[in-house]
Amino acid sequence: MAHVPDRPTHSSLVSEGDSILADTLRLSVSKHKIDEHFTLVWANRYYYDFIGYPKDEYEALFQNRPDLYFADNPEDFGVIAEHVTEALEKNTGGYECIAGLNVKGGHKWVKFVSTFLDEYVDGCQLSYTTMTDVTDLVEAQQHLEEANVELERLAFVDPVTKGFNQTRFDLTARRVIDQAELGAYALVALDLKKFKLLNEIQGTESGDMVLRFVYDRLRAHLDGDECVGRINADAFNVLMRDEGAQAMYERIDGMVQDINRFNVDAERPYFLSFTVGVYPIDDTSLPMTLVRDRANVARGSSKEASNARHFTCMFYSDVDRQNLLSEQDMENRMHGALERGEFVAYFQPKQLLADGSIGGAEALVRWIDPVRGLVPPDDFVPYFERNGFIINVDLCVFEQVCALLASWIEQGRQPVPISVNMSRAHLREQDFLTPYEKIRARYGVPASLIEFELTETLVFGDPETFKGVIDLLHARGYRCSLDDFGSGYSSLNVLKDVDIDTMKLDRAFFSAGDDAGQREWDVVESVVDLAKKLDLGTVAEGVEEPGQAARLRAIDCDMLQGYVFSRPVPVAEFEQMLFGE
Numbered sequence: 177m178a179h180v181p182d183r184p185t186h187s188s189l190v191s192e193g194d195s196i197l198a199d200t201l202r203l204s205v206s207k208h209k210i211d212e213h214f215t216l217v218w219a220n221r222y223y224y225d226f227i228g229y230p231k232d233e234y235e236a237l238f239q240n241r242p243d244l245y246f247a248d249n250p251e252d253f254g255v256i257a258e259h260v261t262e263a264l265e266k267n268t269g270g271y272e273c274i275a276g277l278n279v280k281g282g283h284k285w286v287k288f289v290s291t292f293l294d295e296y297v298d299g300c301q302l303s304y305t306t307m308t309d310v311t312d313l314v315e316a317q318q319h320l321e322e323a324n325v326e327l328e329r330l331a332f333v334d335p336v337t338k339g340f341n342q343t344r345f346d347l348t349a350r351r352v353i354d355q356a357e358l359g360a361y362a363l364v365a366l367d368l369k370k371f372k373l374l375n376e377i378q379g380t381e382s383g384d385m386v387l388r389f390v391y392d393r394l395r396a397h398l399d400g401d402e403c404v405g406r407i408n409a410d411a412f413n414v415l416m417r418d419e420g421a422q423a424m425y426e427r428i429d430g431m432v433q434d435i436n437r438f439n440v441d442a443e444r445p446y447f448l449s450f451t452v453g454v455y456p457i458d459d460t461s462l463p464m465t466l467v468r469d470r471a472n473v474a475r476g477s478s479k480e481a482s483n484a485r486h487f488t489c490m491f492y493s494d495v496d497r498q499n500l501l502s503e504q505d506m507e508n509r510m511h512g513a514l515e516r517g518e519f520v521a522y523f524q525p526k527q528l529l530a531d532g533s534i535g536g537a538e539a540l541v542r543w544i545d546p547v548r549g550l551v552p553p554d555d556f557v558p559y560f561e562r563n564g565f566i567i568n569v570d571l572c573v574f575e576q577v578c579a580l581l582a583s584w585i586e587q588g589r590q591p592v593p594i595s596v597n598m599s600r601a602h603l604r605e606q607d608f609l610t611p612y613e614k615i616r617a618r619y620g621v622p623a624s625l626i627e628f629e630l631t632e633t634l635v636f637g638d639p640e641t642f643k644g645v646i647d648l649l650h651a652r653g654y655r656c657s658l659d660d661f662g663s664g665y666s667s668l669n670v671l672k673d674v675d676i677d678t679m680k681l682d683r684a685f686f687s688a689g690d691d692a693g694q695r696e697w698d699v700v701e702s703v704v705d706l707a708k709k710l711d712l713g714t715v716a717e718g719v720e721e722p723g724q725a726a727r728l729r730a731i732d733c734d735m736l737q738g739y740v741f742s743r744p745v746p747v748a749e750f751e752q753m754l755f756g757e
Contacts, residue, residue, distance in 0.1 A: 204307040208242070209300035210260065210292070216240040217297050226307055228280030252276040256288060260303070263292070270303075274310060285314035334406045336384050337391035342413075345405025346464040349415040352401040353460050353467075362418040362456040364428065365471035366394075366487075369449040371410035390448065393435045397427065413468060418456045421491055428452055432487045451478050452489040473500060503559050510556075510565050513543065519569050520544050521576040522744040523594070525753060526715055526737045529729040534754050536593040538629065538737060539577050540744045541569055566599040571611055573597075577626065578619040580747060585621070589755060595627035595657060603641070609648060623653030627678065631659045639673045646674050657715070661703070671710065679707045683718025686738070701731045708732070 204226040206219035217240075224231050227245075238244045246253035252275040259271040270291040277286045290305040332344035340348065353361055368390065375383040387406065394404045394414060404414045416424060432450055439445035453475025457467060470492045478490035513519060521539045528535035543551035560566040577594045584591040602608040616623060628649055630642075646656045657678035658671075671679075685700050700716075707714045716728050719738035728736055742753065 206305050206307075207293075207295075208303045208305060209297055210264070210303050211300045213241040213243045214256070214260075214303075215300075216242065217302065223307070226279070226309070227277070228282075246278075249276060249278055259288075260290075263290075274314065277307075283311075284309050285311045334391075337388050337406050339391050339395065340403060340405035342405060342407045345403060345407070345413055345415075348403050348405075349413075349467075350464055352403070352415060353457060356401075358460060359418060359456065359458060362416055362424060362454050363467050363471045364414040364416055364424075365407075365453045365455075365468065365475045366412045366414065367451045367475060368410035368412075369451060386448070390435055394431055397431050397434065407468070413471070421454075421456075424454060425489060428454075428487065428489055429485055432485065436486055447486050450487040451475050452487050453478055453492065454489065455492040469500070470496065502555075506556055506559055507563070509545075510560070513545070514568055514572060518544050518546070519572050520746070521573045521580075522746055523750040524737055524744040525742045525750065526735045527725075527741040528735055529725070529733055534592060535735050536595065536627070537750060538595045538597075538744075539573050540597075541573050542744075561599055561601060564601050567601050570597065570599055570602065571615065574612055574626075575615050575619075576747075578616055578621045581621045581625050582619040591625055592754065593625050593627055593655065595629050597629050597659075603645065609652065613652065624655065627655040627657055629657050629659040629680070630676075643674045646676060650675070657713075660717075671706075676712065678713040678715060679703070680715045680717050680737075681733075683738075686716065686719050686721075686724055697727060697731075700728075700733075704731050704733050 202222055204220070204223045206223045207217050209215040209217060219231075224234060227234070229237070234240075234245075243253060255273055255275040259273040263269070263271040270289075272287065272289050274285060274287050277284050287308045287310045288305060289308070290303045293302045293304050295302040332341060332347075333339070334341040334344075349361075349363070368386075371383065371386075374386065387410065390412065391404065391406055394412060398404060398414070398416070400417070402414070402416050404412060407413050416427065418424065419427075432448075436447050439447060453471045453473065455467060455470040455474060462470075473496045474490045474492040477496065478488040520542050522542050523537040523539055525534045526536040526538065527533070541553055541557070543553075543556055545551055557566065557569075560569055574596050577596055581591050581594065616626070630645070649656050655677045657680055658674075658676045659680045660682045661679050681700065681703060685696065685703075704714050714734045716724075716733050716736045717738065719725055719728065719736045719740050722740060725736055725740050745753070
């Protein structure tokens with residue numbers, strides 16, 4: 177502690193009034209020399225009560241020297257000494273600080289408030305000090321800080337990789353992009369292919385290990401302000417310097433090859449493959465959600481590309497930009513279009529091959545825009561499936577089907593079964609069938625007149641759920657058909673596991689037209705024979721040539737659906753074909 181010049185000493189170290197006030201408040205009060213020991217020269221009874229040592233014991237053990245008292249926690253004594261020194265240098269006349277204090281039998285956090293007096297002992301100025309127990313306050317603050325650290329971890333740390341989550345990545349990337357020159361960075365979106373399959377085979381614990389490994393390898397290839405984050409599931413985003421398409425492609429290639437280096441000496445290699453999309457950030461005003469959307473649009477395009485290097489990669493283009501603008505336009509118009517009745521059911525008849533009559537029809541949606549005219553379903557259905565609006569459209573078509581069937585019954589006409597499509601988006605809700613049932617009940621239509629067309633990929637990798645959907649539909653009286661049979665690799669397994677009513681042969685079987693060879697027809701005939709053995713109805717889709725229709729009739733296929741018989745038509749035209757009016 178600092179020394180001051182010798183001054184005359186005062187015979188009275190504390191006034192009687194001060195002592196009475198301190199005792200009334202049960203407050204620890206003491207006077208110390210401002211020397212290297214901070215020597216105690218006087219203390220009231222509550223000073224000793226506060227530290228837990230009686231006066232005689234304190235004097236015997238510590239010789240009235242706080243520096244000896246603090247010998248086992250010198251850091252806290254250093255905190256006090258630092259405040260004393262600063263107060264003397266700045267001539268503030270005193271100090272306040274909080275420091276730890278080991279008391280007899282425990283530990284306290286103490287607030288020290290000290291005033292420098294115009295009193296001197298042995299040439300040293302005196303300090304008048306009070307001590308207040310603030311342990312509860314300090315510990316509460318510590319708990320709050322710990323809670324804040326935990327909240328920050330939850331908010332910014334990915335629980336699987338222990339690295340950046342989407343929030344942390346977006347904040348970091350935003351700062352880097354804003355501080356850089358235009359065109360300096362690109363966002364790379366990577367998606368691990370068939371990761372769900374890996375989770376199912378190896379378990380989620382192994383899956384998490386793979387995600388951590390991928391994250392660590394990606395991060396090892398970055399430097400400077402570049403960063404990586406796991407955005408969700410098996411999707412990663414990387415902010416990389418934009419050094420041109422070729423250079424970026426080579427860097428991404430190096431990352432993927434490094435990730436798969438563990439296969440070099442593996443007896444049974446298991447390569448990790450990725451779809452990759454790159455958006456060179458040419459508009460720094462875009463929010464991170466749109467920056468990511470553009471990279472994901474490019475990544476979606478890369479799914480169709482081929483590459484022998486365990487990844488496919490596409491860069492965001494003007495075509496992608498136009499597609500995004502088109503999708504935004506649809507997003508803006510779709511709700512109003514639904515309210516105005518612009519989504520209309522067209523009907524493609526199914527021809528009974530035995531006698532050429534109409535045995536049913538498939539309801540297909542068309543968007544009749546008052547400005548743009550008839551919008552092809554390929555232009556809007558895929559987008560609606562992605563954003564979930566397909567649920568509204570499916571129910572709209574279902575209601576039109578129910579209304580049509582009800583009108584036929586009311587008019588005494590003989591109805592034919594109508595099939596409708598159901599998107600996988602419906603299955604996100606457990607009670608997905610309830611809206612359908614409410615509509616059907618309102619029109620009083622028998623469920624047996626309606627067939628739901630389901631694709632084998634509707635519940636990919638989860639045959640039990642697929643089976644449960646069909647069982648539920650059957651329980652309510654509906655029929656079920658397996659659409660696009662033969663388009664995937666699991667068709668036979670699906671037939672084995674689920675109780676469908678009708679098999680619809682995929683149009684790919686008939687894409688060659690009359691040029692199809694005998695081998696192709698042998699496959700078709702075998703499928704039809706298998707369906708007969710399973711007591712399933714058969715419908716051939718996409719048939720366009722009369723010769724195909726004749727061969728299908730010869731192998732005893734039940735129905736065909738295709739342009740050779742009829743394109744999808746409006747309801748009035750369909751009724752004319754069906755009832756001859």
